[in-house]
Amino acid sequence: MALIRHGSIDDFSFTMNGRTEDNRSIPAKTGSFRVLAESTKKIEAPELTFEESAERRGLGLKAIKLLTGFEGFLNNIFESKNDVYFIAWAWDMSGKPVHFYPSVNAAKEDVVIPLKVGKLRHFIGEGINLFPARKVKAGLSVRIQIWESDQKTRDFGKTLRTVSETIQQSELNALLQLISVAGGIPLATVGLVKDAAIELGKLVGKVLESNSDDYVDFYEGHYPASSTWETKDDQYEGNASEIILSRFS
Template sequence: MALITNGDFSDFSVEATLEAQGTRAWINQIDSFRTMSQVSRGTPGNSFQFHVSPEPRGLAVASIRLEKGFQNFMERLFNRDSDIYFMAWCWDLSGQPVSHYPANAENPGSCLIPLSGGELREFIGSGALLFPARPVTAGLAVRIQVWESDQATRDFGKTLAAVSKQIQDSKLNSLLSTIGMVLNVTTATVALVENAALELGQVIGTVLQATSDDYVDFYEGYYPASTLWSPGEEVYQGANSEIALSLFS
């Protein structure tokens, strides 16, 4: 379960199709997965479509800070850094595959962040890119897991490659490509996506738990396509870390 949450999958955005507008007095009030789930089963299947954001939206990690209390006594005694890394996967309902970080394991050592308790690591430019800027369909889903690595670099690279393969071969990835060709949205479609996303999170968690690494924090965020997108930084405080996300267009 995520320790840091922002929004909910049911907040993702829908809108009435041109064919449905005006057919019912309430049709234009249905603007999210949550309100769509309350519609009667007699409503035609072509009544709703995903809302697309009016502007491109991108997301990156601007900085990460490790809480002082996370490191054990020996690490603090000898002023040793912890090797911190984060895994992230993001997606919308445009039909594009899941975007994940790190995208490849060619240089796994570069993904490890040496940090001592209380230390802040800032990323240059717009940050560590999680989701390249593009118009977002329905909403942007974000999951970030932060871990402390106890692995050798070579073994860590194998872990990154294993997670990458699980994402590429996931039911969620396959389902997203299919949904990208569907014009209308139904509650059944929404349920399939939600279940596939939960399954992928469990699979990735299983891969990482099989290592000797220590769990730090888990962030989960949902950004509906119809809500205001304000470029800038958002800071989230977890149990063992603080993470700043950079929103940009």
């Protein structure tokens, strides 16, 4: 379960169409999945179309900091610096594949970040790009797992390839591809996407645990397409870390 949370996929923006049990069409309803799910009891096979954001939306990691007490949490009291990295994946309901950071070809020295506890590490510009700016459908979801790298890790590239394959072959990616070729989307599909997103987080975690790395924090964020999108920085604090995410267009 994510330790740092923003929003919910239940708040994503949809328009619902359907027919009553006696085959009468109903007026289209627009709202969040949370609201529309309550309105389907008398509707036969409700279908959804996804609301599109008015503007392009992108997300970057602007800064990261390890909080006081981190050394004790990972028993690294004699280390002046901690080698930290993060894995991030993001998606919307447009049907495009999950976007993954870092790339499978990234070198370890370009991904692992030496951090001193209490020192905020900034990244230039809009930060490390987690989701390239584009118009999103229904909403934008992002998950970030932060880990401390084991100094004994021999093949970081192999780990990245395994994580990438896990994401590419995931049920979440398969459902998003199905959405890309479908017309009206059954209401139940949104529930399947929710479950698949949770399962993918567990699978990625198992890959990194098998690499002898230490878990730090897990961030999960959901940004509905119908909500206001301001270009700004958002700060979030977990058990052992603090991150700043940059919204851009």
